[in-house]
Amino acid sequence: MKRTLALSTAHMDILRRAWAAIGENRRDDAVALLNRLPTELSTARNARAVCHLLGGEPQAAIDLLRPLVFPQDGLMMSTGADPSWCANFALALLRRGSDAGFRAAVAQLAPPDHPAVRRLRALVDAATPRRTGFGRLIGLFTGPPPVTLPVGFPVGWPETWLGEGQAATNDSSTDHR
Numbered sequence: 001m002k003r004t005l006a007l008s009t010a011h012m013d014i015l016r017r018a019w020a021a022i023g024e025n026r027r028d029d030a031v032a033l034l035n036r037l038p039t040e041l042s043t044a045r046n047a048r049a050v051c052h053l054l055g056g057e058p059q060a061a062i063d064l065l066r067p068l069v070f071p072q073d074g075l076m077m078s079t080g081a082d083p084s085w086c087a088n089f090a091l092a093l094l095r096r097g098s099d100a101g102f103r104a105a106v107a108q109l110a111p112p113d114h115p116a117v118r119r120l121r122a123l124v125d126a127a128t129p130r131r132t133g134f135g136r137l138i139g140l141f142t143g144p145p146p147v148t149l150p151v152g153f154p155v156g157w158p159e160t161w162l163g164e165g166q167a168a169t170n171d172s173s174t175d176h177r
Contacts, residue, residue, distance in 0.1 A: 007041075007043065011037055011041065011043075011044075012162070014033050014034070014036055014037055015037070015043055015044065015047060015158070015162055016162065017033050018030040018033040018034050018047050019047060019158045019162065021033065022047065022050055022051060022054060022155065022156070025054070027051050027054045027055055030047065030051050030054075031048070031051050034047055034048050034051065042068055042082075042085070043158075043159055043162065045064050045065070045068060046064075046065070046068065046082070046084060046085050046088060046156075046158070046159065047158065048064055049061035049062075049064040049065045049088055049089075049092065049156070050088060050155060050156030050157075050158075052064065052092075053088070053091065053092055053095060053155050053156050054155050054156075056095075058092045058093070058095035058096035059092075059096055061088065061089075061092040061095075062089065062092045062093065062096065065085055065088055065089040065092060066089070068081055068082075068085045068089075069081050069085050069086050069089045076108065077089075077105070077108045077109075079110070082159050082160075083109065083110065083111065083114040083116060083117055083160070084114075084116055084156075084157040084158060084159050084160065085159075086105065086108070086109055087109060087114070087116030087117060087119075087120055087156075087157050088116075088156045088157060089105060090102055090105035090106050090109065090120055091120065091154075091155075091156060093105055094147060094149065095149075099146045099147055102124075102147060103124060103144070103147070106120050106121060106123075106124050109121070114160065115157070115160075116154075116157040119153075119154065123147050123149070123153075124147060127144065127145055127146065127147040127148070128144050128145075
């Protein structure tokens with residue numbers, strides 16, 4: 001998975017069209033476009049993972065993104081991984097129902113000014129109540145409340161150079177997990 005393929009102009013055009021289809025909730029069209037790209041292309045793997053999220057298959061997205069995000073099955077996210085891959089991995093964990101995994105992944109996201117990182121950290125901040133005194137003690141036993149996705153929350157993010165930080169949204173989704 002460490003092999004890096006150069007992106008041709010044709011590959012970039014296909015990726016842009018695939019992300020446009022994802023943004024318009026046209027998963028099948030995006031998958032058809034992505035099938036024209038090499039399977040080992042990291043940017044295509046990211047887009048395929050987001051297609052799985054769009055189709056309600058978060059575990060498949062996790063499986064596609066894990067080798068991009070974690071070096072040799074490590075515990076810490078790779079500092080060389082694209083922030084969108086890490087953000088999409090975290091989002092896949094949340095959609096799978098792993099609130100603790102999502103929070104742990106979001107804690108590792110960088111850089112803080114990346115659009116996806118800001119959006120995911122805002123989700124965690126909104127779900128984490130500010131507690132004082134006795135509330136902190138109760139929080140030790142109950143843990144934080146679960147993070148929920150608002151309707152219209154982005155289904156995933158392309159690489160910044162490709163989408164200028166624009167998220168692919170799925171406004172018709174009523175799935176909050």
